[in-house]
Amino acid sequence: MAQARRLLALAAIYDGCTRSEAARLGHVTRQIVRDWVIRFNAEGPDGLRDRKASGPTPRLTDVHRQALATQIDHGPNPAVHGVVQWRLCDLRQWLWEEFRVLVSRQTLSRVVRAMGYHRLSARPSGEAKPAECGAASGKGTKSSSIPLPMRGRRDIWRHP
Incomplete structure (x- = not known):
């Protein structure tokens, strides 16, 4: 969809429209149309496809x-x-x-x-308790599946 809009704006320039008119057609500024022209000239129609942003470089090499x-x-x-x-x-x-x-x-x-x-x-969770611990306290297996608190x-x- 975005590539088609960009190609339409570039086709308008090819047909003799000004870059301002092509920018209005593409709903962008003239600078962006200029960037599209440069990308189209360098890479052809594939240069007008959406690209994934590179993002920041990772801090850990x-x-x-x-x-x-x-x-x-x-x-x-x-x-x-x-x-x-x-x-x-x-x-x-x-x-x-x-x-x-x-x-x-x-x-x-x-x-x-x-x-x-x-x-x-480093500490065992509630699931690691022996089965007899739950039975001795009168509690079922459901209570023994609750892990210990995260503190410490x-x-x-x-x-x-």
């Missing part, structure tokens, strides 16, 4: 991701890093100290999951 994977695999050194298990906040701090790259916790979580690592809880939970990252 392949080098950063490789180093991050190495750090996760080897685990932290308590004497150097001050922690015994990696958490996202610790990995963010390490990235900043090592590469001066600042990423949000959410972005780092997405990157780590995309690399194939999964968060494991630690992140441990492992490769599947």
Whole structure:
């Protein structure tokens, strides 16, 4: 649809209309018509198709991701890093100290999951309780499926 509108505006120019008239036909400004002409001349009709925006460049390069994977695999050194298990906040701090790259916790979580690592809880969830715990308290199996609260939970990252 958009490509047809652009081709119609360019056809009007080819037929002798001014760029202002072609812009009115395409419901755009003359600058945009100029850009369409340049794209059409360079790439033909395919140059007028909608394109996906490139978006911002990722903050973490392949080098950063490789180093991050190495750090996760080897685990932290308590004497150097001050922690015994990696958490996202610790990995963010390490990235900043090592590469001066600042990423949000959410972005780092997405990157780590995309690399194939999964968060494991250091505390058992409610489903991990033995079956006799629910029976001894008089509660059914439904109550034993409720996980423990998130407070105080630690992140441990492992490769599947």
